[in-house]
Amino acid sequence: MGVGTSVLAIDAGNSKTDVAVIDTEGRITGTARGGGFQPPLVGVEPAVDVLAEAVARALAEAGADSVGHVSACLANADLPVEERQLAEALRRRGWGASVEVRNDTFAVLRAGLLEDAEPRGVAVVCGAGINCVGMLPDGRTARFPAIGRISGDWGGGGGLAEEALWHAARAEDGRGGPTALRETLPAHFGLPSMYALIEALHLGRLSPARRHELTPVLFATAAAGDAVARSLVDRMADEVVAMSTVALDRLGLLGEEAPVVLGGSVLAARHPQLDDRVRALLSERAPKAEPRVVTARPVLGAALLGLDQVGAPAQVHARVRAHYESGVHRR
Template identity: 90%
Template structure:
């Protein structure tokens, strides 16, 4: 690859996919949105078929059949072996001369770095799940398997919802202490009790995917002062900072001024209790870290990573960033 390479940027999460075609000069000439990317549930090729639908529309809008380089940041690309397998699957589609696959957390990291910054920092994403990565300009990275409890993970939106249900169920049947979650969780679905909610979830009367709706209920209950809910929010902050601190340590960045980018729906919402605790803990454990909330669309990060691979000049990076940020920063202190 070299300067002047067009890029197909793909950011594929569990629930949706964003695609952008970036011309060699940094102009975004095609874009599309598609469904979620879930190879563990449907298999690699059917999952890539979902990407293909959005990619085909974006390339058609750009008036192209293929590009010079494909930069794909994909959910469920949690291990290097999975990245390699998915890269092979994308190469078979013939969308670009070269292909590079990253875990989707790298898109948040690259999108959140300042416009004139080199690719150096750490990102923690807390959305449906939780993950953390770090990168240095020399190509070194820090990452976690981030595949659930078997890899030591706790929290994220799904995990918080499960914890809230657990505490609420035990509050109702007497095995646990009192918590306002006992009333708040079933009330969200118009149900009178935790027993009724447990039954509805177990029998499929409430779709499993709707459990994520309970995470905002947890935060609202915590904000109202419930001790159990507040303890879960505090633990989520502890997990975010633990991951960030480990990544900084692995990359020898703990004693250097380093951005720590906070992304995903839960961290981007800036719930005061969570946000304040994350910042306080980082100030104590990694005082030179600079936390920033990333609100830019992660497909920007996928595009910038592709331009990095292509050796594109700074003005090309700036042009694609301006397209997504409207000329204003998409991160906050």
């Protein structure tokens, strides 16, 4: 496969899926958005059915039945064996002559690498969860299982919300020290106390998804000077830097100039305390690393990975990047 191959790019997260069809000249000829991709909850085939609905709309807009290559960056493809299983499931759909599946963190990494001819660097994504990957032009990668506490993970927006609730609950009943989170967390939902918030979450009056709303409350409480909230933000920065420096070291990049791409809703928000601490710690532990925050939609990274795979020329990469970085995501 080589120059002149069309690409179907898929970026599928837990909450939404973005699809784009790229022609041989780098034009975006079809796009669609669909639901979240959650094979652990619904099974592989039903999860791929969600992708199929969005893919069908994008292909129809592009006036195509299939493409030359499918580049899919998928949430919950956390282990290489899962990537292989999902790649086989996508091949059975007949969307393209070839299929490559990667964890969705690779999409963020590729979107944040400006040297389109040489994918080289590390990315940390901190959204609902946290993950880190790195890659070199020769195809070598560094990655973590990133499947929760059993694989050593801590943090992300969901993890920060849980920690904030834990500290606030203990502050209210006396098991823990004082923290303003005791007041700010229930107040966000118009509730009078942590007991009321615990009851609302436990009995389902507040959906579990709404816990993610507490992460910005945590950061606001930290910005107001609360010591417990600030300690959680500092720990989040420590985790980001620990993951990125380990990945850099595994790839032999710790002592070299290399980008460290920071993505996901928590890092893209550029909270001063978190952002400043990440940069300060990186300057100590990886002085030549270049931290950069990426805000482009991750489907850009899936598209660029697909173009890498088919050997598309630099001008095709540039055209796709310009489309997504212009802020206009229509044909």
